[in-house]
Amino acid sequence: MGLAVSGGPDSLALLVLAAIALPGEIAVMSVDHSLRKEAEAEVALVESVCAALNVPFTPAKVHVGGGNLQAKAREARYTALGDWAIEQSLGAVATAHHMDDAAETLLMRLARGSGLAGLAGVRAFAHVPGYEDVPLVRPLLDFRKAELECVVEACGITPVRDPSNEDSNFERVRVRRHIAEHEWLAPEALARSAQHLAEGWRALEWYAQIDWEEMVTREDTDDAGFRGAPQYRYFCNVPRAIQVETVCRIVSELGGRVTRSEAGVAADRLWRGENASLGGVLARPGVEKVAKVGVEMRVWRFSSEPPRAVH
Incomplete structure (x- = not known):
């Protein structure tokens, strides 16, 4: 299984947990989006952790086109991961999306008036966008972000901190802060609703077939x-x-x-x-x-x- 690891606490926790659960059965790719000068050092950090864990490592450098920066970066990242998965004959690609991500995504899409497919949100099983033969798995959806940070801290690893995660110009950052400021918006409940919606979407897909x-x-x-x-x-x-x-x-x-x-x-x-x-x-x-x-x-x-x- 291939892991997408950026050097942040979420993906480093994915790497550590996968190395324990699947020894000798994982490989890692870290993508430099060519957007920040710190990115090369972050890729190097992931490489050093992989070396310590004896996990095969592949770096990738991509260039992000104009337009919606986060969407273009995501597109370029998944293209690199999809190509890598095919070249290496990987069984699946795993990302470190967690419960807080699922809650944020649901609120963002509700605000946009998304249909059922969009509200199903961050699903545990999908395909790498543009690569229907490459499964995409998200094994950490039952974990809170704080739990994953504890895993990395317990291992003595200092993760990188992407400044864009604090930039209120991005919708996701504003939604994250809104959830944190309102106790009644419980991420666990929001993520559970997203799971129910995903089940409804799978039923609709079955009927459509x-x-x-x-x-x-x-x-x-x-x-x-x-x-x-x-x-x-x-x-x-x-x-x-x-x-x-x-x-x-x-x-x-x-x-x-x-x-x-x-x-x-x-x-x-x-x-x-x-x-x-x-x-x-x-x-x-x-x-x-x-x-x-x-x-x-x-x-x-x-x-x-x-x-x-x-x-």
Whole structure:
């Protein structure tokens, strides 16, 4: 198992605990995002701890693009970790997200009006973003941050302190301070709610998979304007949340990209009997009889939009 270790107390605790629990079965990567001059020394600290624990170590240096700094850094970090996992044939990548992270993430996403997928938050099992064949595990979600700091202190290790964790320009820092200032916002309860939401999301994913297998068919036709163009027929008779997932998947199969919000708007139009265009895909509503049950159902047909005429 590969561990993402930054040199902070959370990830160093992950390293120490994993070295005890899985001796000889872990490797570590530490990523320098090229954002602070102290980063090289922090990577060197992780390397020294790995040497003391006899754990294989790989340093990585990435460059973060413009825009949302934290989001871009996260994207670059996961790309480095995903590539490393594939090159080293690792079984999974582990990060040190903990209970406080889960609580903060839930509040942040509630404030943004996120749907169930977003509110499910920091999940114990996922995939490295952009690498569907690389499992991502978060084994410390039952630990408070203070507990992890105690682990590192007990080992006599002095962790690094990222100044961005105290910078109130970042939303997460402001949310963290808000939780600390209000006792009724118990991180344990918030994290437990996030776990319940994650269970609900897994149930929705399971139902959406059944909807895909039983209610969606692919047909090769020239209906989209050129012979052999794929078309998907979707017999839709499920709650809106499932519709959104199935619409997203159909658009993806046709080579398009669409957000859940956009898919929801399209599903609403189709439900009202109106055409919808999204992600380069044209969707048209209708009603057809389902042969095997002998009843009429809504059917939505999806096909790639024909090329626009250029004059």
